[in-house]
Amino acid sequence: MTMPLREPTFLILTALARRPLHGYGLITEVAELSEGRITLRPGTLYGALDRLTDDGLVALDHEEVVDGRLRRYYRLTDEGLQVLGAETERMRRNLEAATARLKASGWVARPRSAGGAA
Numbered sequence: 615m616t617m618p619l620r621e622p623t624f625l626i627l628t629a630l631a632r633r634p635l636h637g638y639g640l641i642t643e644v645a646e647l648s649e650g651r652i653t654l655r656p657g658t659l660y661g662a663l664d665r666l667t668d669d670g671l672v673a674l675d676h677e678e679v680v681d682g683r684l685r686r687y688y689r690l691t692d693e694g695l696q697v698l699g700a701e702t703e704r705m706r707r708n709l710e711a712a713t714a715r716l717k718a719s720g721w722v723a724r725p726r727s728a729g730g731a732a
Contacts, residue, residue: 619701622652626662627671627690627698634675634689637663663688671697 619627622644629635629643640663641654654662666672671694675687690698 617697617701618704619697621648622654622658623662623666624698624701625652626654626659626666627694627701630672630688630690631695631698634687636685636687640688666694670694 625644625647626640628647629640635643637656637659640659641656644652644654663672667674667688671691672688673691675689677684677686679685
């Protein structure tokens, strides 16, 4: 798996770190984790899940039929957990370095407004 991970991939793995999820659950979790910035469409999500499955980071956990439709649940594999952990650590180090440089420059964080961009 190539590092760094693209943000949607990182968020899919993050969503699966807590428990197995089906497609709609993943779409909802990714939107929540990204505070609405990332909206996955089904075709994009299932393409990513196929790729992540091929890479050994995600696996089919179980299937169930709900209202006559098959619902597949995916889970993070041990390898997926390792990749997510490594990427999180990489991002943490970058965040610490950027924060230290910003503080040294005298930058002051300003609270974000409730309704808009910072």
